[in-house]
Every structure is written in C-alpha cells, then in structure tokens.
Amino acid sequence: MNLPIYASTGQKVWYYSFRVICGLIFFFLIAPILIIIPLSFNATDFFTFTPEMLRLQPEGYSLKHYQDFFTNGDWQNAMRNSLKIAPVATLIAVVLGTIAAIGLSQSHVPFRRAIMATLISPMIVPLIISATGMYFFYARLGNYMVDSLGMNANIVEYIKIVLAHAALGIPFVIITVTATLVGFDRSLTRAAASMGAGPVRTFFKVQMPLIIPGVISGALFAFITSFDEVVVVMFVGSAKNKTLPWQMFTGLREQISPTILAVATILVVLSVALLVTLELLRRRSERLRGMSPG
Amino acid sequence: MEQIQTLNGVPLKKQIARALFKQKMRALLLIAPLLIFILITFVIPITDMLLRSIDNSIVSETLPQTTTSLETWDPKSAQLPDEATYTTLYNDLKQAVEQKNHTKLGTRLNYENSGMSSLFRKVGKDVSKMQASLSYKEQFLAADKAWGDLKTWNLLKLYSPEYTNGYFLAALDMKKTPDGIERLPESDRIYLNLFARTIFMSIVITALCLLLGYPIAWLLANLPMRTSNLLMILVLLPFWTSLLVRTSAWKVLLQQQGVINDILVWLGMISHAGRLELINNQLGTLIAMTHILLPFMILPLYSVMRTIPPSYMRAAKSLGATDWTAFWRVYFPQTIAGIGAGAILTFILAIGYYITPELVGGTQGTFISNRIAYHISSSLNWGMAAALGTILLTLVLVLYWVYDRIVGIDKVKLG
Known part of the structure; x- marks a missing residue:
C-alpha cells in the first residue's frame, strides 16, 4: 500500500492524487452531516453562516432552535409518538425474527430460499408500494377491529403502525441473526442436550448468550428503521400519530424552519451512539466466536 | 442382503428419514410464526393492491x-x-x-x-x-x-x-377504444416519460455511486486495518444517519441562499446575481440521492475487495504488467461480483425512492413513486396508483430475483 522507493514520478503523482480524490469523496460523504451541527446553533433564522458566526462571536450562536424543539407542542408530540412506536415494533420484529432465524439456520429447511426471499422482501420492495398496499388493507383491517371487535379507534391506529413497522424491521433482524448463527458451533447445543438440558434451557443458557450481539444489532436496525420511517406511517397513520420524521417531512415540504436543524443534530448524535454500540457489539461477537477483533 | 436395523427393530433408513422429517418440521415450526406475520402484515396487503389495479367491479x-x-x-x-x-x-x-x-x-x-x-x-x-x-x-x-x-x-x-386492463393501459399512455387499443396523443403521454426518467436517473445515480464508491472501497480494503476501521466510520455514519436528516442537510446546503452558493460567491466563482439553482430540479435529486445511496455501494464492494489477495497484483506486476494492465486485467475482473451486488442494490433502492425526490426534486426531478403517492392522496385514482405500483414492483422483483441469483439474498451485509 505504501509507495515503493523505486516508484516513478507518474506513480507518485497518481498515488497522491488518488488520495486527494478519496479525501474529497470522504468529504462529500461526511460534510453535509457535520455542517448542520454548527448551523443548528445559529442565532438567526437563516440557513447559512452569518458573519458573526464566522468571526466566532458568541452573539452569533444561540440555543434558541433547541429551545423551540423542546417547548413546541408539535415536536414534542412527534417525539413521544416515535418513542412509543419504535420500541414495540422492534420488540415484535426481534422476537419473531430471532426464532425464525434459528429455524432458518437448521441444516434441513424445506423451501429455504423461497422463505428467505419472502422474509427479506419488505426491505427490497419500494416503500411507496408497501405503503400503498398497507394503506388499503390496513384501513379495512382497522375498520374491522373498530366496528366488529369494538376496539378503541386510537389504539387501533397505534396497532396498525406498529405492525407495519415491525414488518419493515424484520428483514434486518433476520439478516443479522442468521449471519451470527453461521459461526455458531452446533456441537455446543448437542453437548448441552447430552448433559440433560431441555431445548428451552439450551436456547437460553447456551445459544442465546452467543448470538446476543447479532440479536442486539438486528434490534438496533429494526429500531432505526421504525424511528426513521416516514412513508408508511404517513399512509397508514393519522395526523394524531405524527412521528418525528413525519413532522420533519412536513416541515421540509411546507415552511422550512431552522428547528429542523436542531432536531437533525440530535438525531445525528443518536446515530453516533448507535454506531458506537454496534461496533462494540461486533467486536464482542467476534471475540465470542473466537475470531480476532479487527 | 440384510437390512441394518436400529435397536428397536426399525430399519435404519426409515429411522433416519423419520428423524430428518422431524428436523424439517421443527425448523418450519420455528419459522411459521414469522412467516404468517409477514404474510398478513405485508404480502397480503401488497397482493390486495395488485388486484386493485385490475378491479373494475x-x-x-x-x-x-x-x-x-x-x-x-x-x-x-x-x-x-x-x-x-x-x-x-x-x-x-x-x-x-x-x-x-x-x-x-x-x-x-x-x-x-x-x-x-x-x-x-x-x-x-x-x-x-x-x-x-x-x-x-x-x-x-x-x-x-x-x-x-x-x-x-x-x-x-x-x-x-x-x-x-384499463389502468395498465393508462399507465402505459394507452387507451381503450371500441376499435382496440390506441396510444394517447403525444401531448397527453406522461407515464412512459416518467418511467423513462425514473430509470434513467436511477442509472445515473448508480453510476455516480460506483464512480465514487469504487476508489473508497479500494482504499478501505487496502489500508491497514486500524486506519481503515477509522475511515469506515465516515462511511457508516451517513449510513446510520436518518434519511430525513441527510435530506434536510442537502436542502439547506443547496439553497440559493445556502452554504454552497455562499462559498462559491465568496470564492468569486459566481456573481451574487448568478447564484446557481442546485435544488428543486434533477440536479438536486442526483446530488442528494447519490450521497444517500453511496454507502450501499461501498459496503458490498468493500466486502468483495477484502477477499482479493494483494499478491495477485504484485504477481501481475512482476510479470511485467503496467499498473493499469494489472488493475484492469487482474484486479478489476475479481471485483465484478461486488460491482454487480452494489449496483443492483443501489438501483433497486433508487428506483423506488420517494422522500428525497419529493423534497429536493421540484417538478423535474421526481420519480414514479411521487406519482403513485399523488394518485393515492390527491387525485384518489387508486386503481391508477395500483397499476403504476404493480409495474414498478414487477421491475424491482425481477432485479431482486437477479440479485438473489448473483449474490444470494442472505449474503447481504449490513454495516
């Protein structure tokens, strides 16, 4: 990878210009995300750096957009809705997904390919199509639950979104958990069984601790999918269930307010936290499976 | 020949078959709850939509x-x-x-x-x-x-x-008449153009992602582990950042009064009056979507390039190949699988995108998805939305099938 001493001038020029090109691409990837962080502390309502900000004068900066986020009823409501929906959708996706992934990783599964393709399809089908299908079907499902089962309309709305989001999160759980199970040593469960542990006990005491990193990273994916999802929730939900991304979407489409930058910054911090967690999990998983951490 | 039997007198073959059957059933039993869940919450709703596109009752x-x-x-x-x-x-x-x-x-x-x-x-x-x-x-x-x-x-x-088949004909800019099927007059054709634009822009986005992603994937795969893990964060952070955050970032940056135009004016490259229109047109969609989909190209490329031993390139060079020949004849062919995987994935994701074109695309940079959404929420022509959706879905499923053949759907790498 390093430039050999015998490199010709042309090779040297290419070596350095290649690095510059890569640097520019990295800049393209990361700069748009980082630039909104200082912009969110803007004391004015503009979306660019004011002269005061460039001179690093404290007057140029303020927390007023954050204050708006934390006091504005719409944003708070949206935040609450997101936090109500995502964990439950994640829980459903993780429980069903993990059990199914264990089933899928058995050595003899009939129709494995077809089943796998079906379970992963929510990730591949364009969201607008999922949203369209769910829009029609869930409306009828919801009416049925309200009219025939006599359920509370608000709860039905909530259930509809949770089910939809769980379906969207499942492919991620399946992918991450099956990936962890690939490295799983089957003789461990056999050893547990030979020592008299039942299947349930074997699962919780032997298998689960080993695949837990995969399960958690699947859960994080499912969580972020639900937390970040806007198309399906706009079609399936009602205005009462407005989530954070939905509120951002409306904000961006209609009256773009600088509060969005504050929200965006908070979400970036959240994704950094998720990323760190995921990296730690990956290392732990590799250690558990006896691979050297990278 | 005597049959081999187990202790309790059952032929071994039978016993094995029975055990295998039991194993298969156990696997299916574990999968069943999720499969039923996905069928009800996802597959049936989509089938229901497909039927709507031909329903005329x-x-x-x-x-x-x-x-x-x-x-x-x-x-x-x-x-x-x-x-x-x-x-x-x-x-x-x-x-x-x-x-x-x-x-x-x-x-x-x-x-x-x-x-x-x-x-x-x-x-x-x-x-x-x-x-x-x-x-x-x-x-x-x-x-x-x-x-x-x-x-x-x-x-x-x-x-x-x-x-x-009326909705489908309309989705293809055609019309039923008593004398058979006719194409609409030139001025009324919108959908074929829109499909063409969606496909064309998705191809451009995929190509841009490949162009930008290839060097990055190569660099990440060839740097020492410690450095490449650090640089990987720069790829993974955008991947993990909310789509809305990235779209809002571009919306803010690309505005006429936004940061990019400000910098260009400050550098003297454009005049104050000549600020560039970077958003609410096709350019806006291209820039924002390339940025959003780039990680989906880099990750599969990277995972393929990691497996290519560097000794191949050295061997090629020691046999007298120039840098370019060694790359083009030895290294590049080995990355075709990664290019295929990344390109199909990026293309599938691009062609069905809705949010970003809606927010930064204006009127010229929107996709077929935006039209579907319009038919559902504004014009209420649901049959038409379903027909357009069915065509788009067919396109995506064909690509999905190809992807499954080439890469295997269970080999998708996430992060």
Missing part, C-alpha cells in the same frame, strides 16, 4: 342490469341502445342514487373520459324527475345529450367487465 355493481343488457348491444352498429337498455339504466341509476353510489361511478368513469363525473352527478337529479309513463330513452336524451352520444355507451360497454 364498480361499474357492474352499480349498473348490474345495464351492463347485462349492453352485452347484446353492438357498438359497431352505430345505433343507440334500445329502449329496454335505457329502462335498465333508469332502474339501476334509481337504486344507485338512493345509495348515493352514482357519483362514485362518475368519478371512476371520469378517469377514462372527462365529463363523466359531471354527467353522473347531474343524472341524480334527472332520474328523480323521470316518469314511468314516458319513454325513458327520450327522457334521458332530453336530460343530457351525452346519453345520446355513442361514446358514452361505448365507454360503459368497454368498462362493463369486472376486471379491466
């Missing part, structure tokens, strides 16, 4: 007798249907008006021929005034001359069947 349900009596009417005779047909029309409409269904039918037929909506809205009042003692045919003709127009009756006959 509204005509025969609202006008059951009329559609039956129109079966014997020959549009080529160039004569209006007989009195009996008008009588059935009266009976059907009377009932429809009572149930307030006539306007819905009008809306449905209006998609095929504008003017139908007002005709059916008006007929509600007309029907209540009609008298049984007079000829219904004459009363209808007197109420609105559209009832004496062959076109109206042709339309009713064409859309009598319970299923129709």
Whole structure:
C-alpha cells in the first residue's frame, strides 16, 4: 500500500492524487452531516453562516432552535409518538425474527430460499408500494377491529403502525441473526442436550448468550428503521400519530424552519451512539466466536 | 442382503428419514410464526393492491342490469341502445342514487373520459324527475345529450367487465377504444416519460455511486486495518444517519441562499446575481440521492475487495504488467461480483425512492413513486396508483430475483 522507493514520478503523482480524490469523496460523504451541527446553533433564522458566526462571536450562536424543539407542542408530540412506536415494533420484529432465524439456520429447511426471499422482501420492495398496499388493507383491517371487535379507534391506529413497522424491521433482524448463527458451533447445543438440558434451557443458557450481539444489532436496525420511517406511517397513520420524521417531512415540504436543524443534530448524535454500540457489539461477537477483533 | 436395523427393530433408513422429517418440521415450526406475520402484515396487503389495479367491479355493481343488457348491444352498429337498455339504466341509476353510489361511478368513469363525473352527478337529479309513463330513452336524451352520444355507451360497454386492463393501459399512455387499443396523443403521454426518467436517473445515480464508491472501497480494503476501521466510520455514519436528516442537510446546503452558493460567491466563482439553482430540479435529486445511496455501494464492494489477495497484483506486476494492465486485467475482473451486488442494490433502492425526490426534486426531478403517492392522496385514482405500483414492483422483483441469483439474498451485509 505504501509507495515503493523505486516508484516513478507518474506513480507518485497518481498515488497522491488518488488520495486527494478519496479525501474529497470522504468529504462529500461526511460534510453535509457535520455542517448542520454548527448551523443548528445559529442565532438567526437563516440557513447559512452569518458573519458573526464566522468571526466566532458568541452573539452569533444561540440555543434558541433547541429551545423551540423542546417547548413546541408539535415536536414534542412527534417525539413521544416515535418513542412509543419504535420500541414495540422492534420488540415484535426481534422476537419473531430471532426464532425464525434459528429455524432458518437448521441444516434441513424445506423451501429455504423461497422463505428467505419472502422474509427479506419488505426491505427490497419500494416503500411507496408497501405503503400503498398497507394503506388499503390496513384501513379495512382497522375498520374491522373498530366496528366488529369494538376496539378503541386510537389504539387501533397505534396497532396498525406498529405492525407495519415491525414488518419493515424484520428483514434486518433476520439478516443479522442468521449471519451470527453461521459461526455458531452446533456441537455446543448437542453437548448441552447430552448433559440433560431441555431445548428451552439450551436456547437460553447456551445459544442465546452467543448470538446476543447479532440479536442486539438486528434490534438496533429494526429500531432505526421504525424511528426513521416516514412513508408508511404517513399512509397508514393519522395526523394524531405524527412521528418525528413525519413532522420533519412536513416541515421540509411546507415552511422550512431552522428547528429542523436542531432536531437533525440530535438525531445525528443518536446515530453516533448507535454506531458506537454496534461496533462494540461486533467486536464482542467476534471475540465470542473466537475470531480476532479487527 | 440384510437390512441394518436400529435397536428397536426399525430399519435404519426409515429411522433416519423419520428423524430428518422431524428436523424439517421443527425448523418450519420455528419459522411459521414469522412467516404468517409477514404474510398478513405485508404480502397480503401488497397482493390486495395488485388486484386493485385490475378491479373494475364498480361499474357492474352499480349498473348490474345495464351492463347485462349492453352485452347484446353492438357498438359497431352505430345505433343507440334500445329502449329496454335505457329502462335498465333508469332502474339501476334509481337504486344507485338512493345509495348515493352514482357519483362514485362518475368519478371512476371520469378517469377514462372527462365529463363523466359531471354527467353522473347531474343524472341524480334527472332520474328523480323521470316518469314511468314516458319513454325513458327520450327522457334521458332530453336530460343530457351525452346519453345520446355513442361514446358514452361505448365507454360503459368497454368498462362493463369486472376486471379491466384499463389502468395498465393508462399507465402505459394507452387507451381503450371500441376499435382496440390506441396510444394517447403525444401531448397527453406522461407515464412512459416518467418511467423513462425514473430509470434513467436511477442509472445515473448508480453510476455516480460506483464512480465514487469504487476508489473508497479500494482504499478501505487496502489500508491497514486500524486506519481503515477509522475511515469506515465516515462511511457508516451517513449510513446510520436518518434519511430525513441527510435530506434536510442537502436542502439547506443547496439553497440559493445556502452554504454552497455562499462559498462559491465568496470564492468569486459566481456573481451574487448568478447564484446557481442546485435544488428543486434533477440536479438536486442526483446530488442528494447519490450521497444517500453511496454507502450501499461501498459496503458490498468493500466486502468483495477484502477477499482479493494483494499478491495477485504484485504477481501481475512482476510479470511485467503496467499498473493499469494489472488493475484492469487482474484486479478489476475479481471485483465484478461486488460491482454487480452494489449496483443492483443501489438501483433497486433508487428506483423506488420517494422522500428525497419529493423534497429536493421540484417538478423535474421526481420519480414514479411521487406519482403513485399523488394518485393515492390527491387525485384518489387508486386503481391508477395500483397499476403504476404493480409495474414498478414487477421491475424491482425481477432485479431482486437477479440479485438473489448473483449474490444470494442472505449474503447481504449490513454495516
């Protein structure tokens, strides 16, 4: 990878210009995300750096957009809705997904390919199509639950979104958990069984601790999918269930307010936290499976 | 030859088969709850939508007798249907008006021929005034001359069947006429152009992602582990950042009063008056979507490049290949699998994108998805939305199948 001493001038020029090109691409990837962080502390309502900000004068900066986020009823409501929906959708996706992934990783599964393709399809089908299908079907499902089962309309709305989001999160759980199970040593469960542990006990005491990193990273994916999802929730939900991304979407489409930058910054911090967690999990998983951490 | 038996006297072969069967059942039992869940929450809703694209039962349900009596009417005779047909029309409409269904039918037929909506809205009042003692045919003709127009009756006959390909034809800029299927006049064609634009822009986005992603993937795969893990964060952070955050970032940056234009003015590259229009057009969609989808290209490329031993390149060079030949003849062919995986994934994701084109695309940078959303929430032409959706879905599923063949769907790498 390093430039050999015998490199010709042309090779040297290419070596350095290649690095510059890569640097520019990295800049393209990361700069748009980082630039909104200082912009969110803007004391004015503009979306660019004011002269005061460039001179690093404290007057140029303020927390007023954050204050708006934390006091504005719409944003708070949206935040609450997101936090109500995502964990439950994640829980459903993780429980069903993990059990199914264990089933899928058995050595003899009939129709494995077809089943796998079906379970992963929510990730591949364009969201607008999922949203369209769910829009029609869930409306009828919801009416049925309200009219025939006599359920509370608000709860039905909530259930509809949770089910939809769980379906969207499942492919991620399946992918991450099956990936962890690939490295799983089957003789461990056999050893547990030979020592008299039942299947349930074997699962919780032997298998689960080993695949837990995969399960958690699947859960994080499912969580972020639900937390970040806007198309399906706009079609399936009602205005009462407005989530954070939905509120951002409306904000961006209609009256773009600088509060969005504050929200965006908070979400970036959240994704950094998720990323760190995921990296730690990956290392732990590799250690558990006896691979050297990278 | 004696059969091998197990301890309890059962042939071994049978016992193994039984154990295998049990194992298969156990696997299926574990998968079953999720499969049922996905079928109900996802597969059935989508199938339901697909059926909607050919469903046309509204005509025969609202006008059951009329559609039956129109079966014997020959549009080529160039004569209006007989009195009996008008009588059935009266009976059907009377009932429809009572149930307030006539306007819905009008809306449905209006998609095929504008003017139908007002005709059916008006007929509600007309029907209540009609008298049984007079000829219904004459009363209808007197109420609105559209009832004496062959076109109206042709339309009713064409859309009598319970299923129709009308929405699909409309989605392909075509139209049903009594003489067969015709293309719409040039000025009315929108969907084929929109499909072409969606596919073209998705290809451009995929190509841009490949162009930008290839060097990055190569660098990450060839740097020492410690450095490449650090740089990987720069790829993974955008991947993990909310889509809305990235879209809002671009919306803020690309504005005419935004940071990029400010910098260009400050550098003196453009004048204050000549600020560039970077957003609400195709350029905006291209920039923002390339940024959003780039990680999906880099990650599969990286995972393939990691497996290519660096000694191959060294061997090629020691045999006298120039840098370029060694790359093009030895390294590049080994990355084709990664390019295929990344390109198909990026393309699939791009072609169905909705949020980003909606927010930064203006009118020229929108995709077919935006049109589907429009038909669902604004024009309420759900059959049309379903037909467009079905075409898009077919396209994606074909690519999904190809992807599964080439890469294997369970080998998708996440992060």
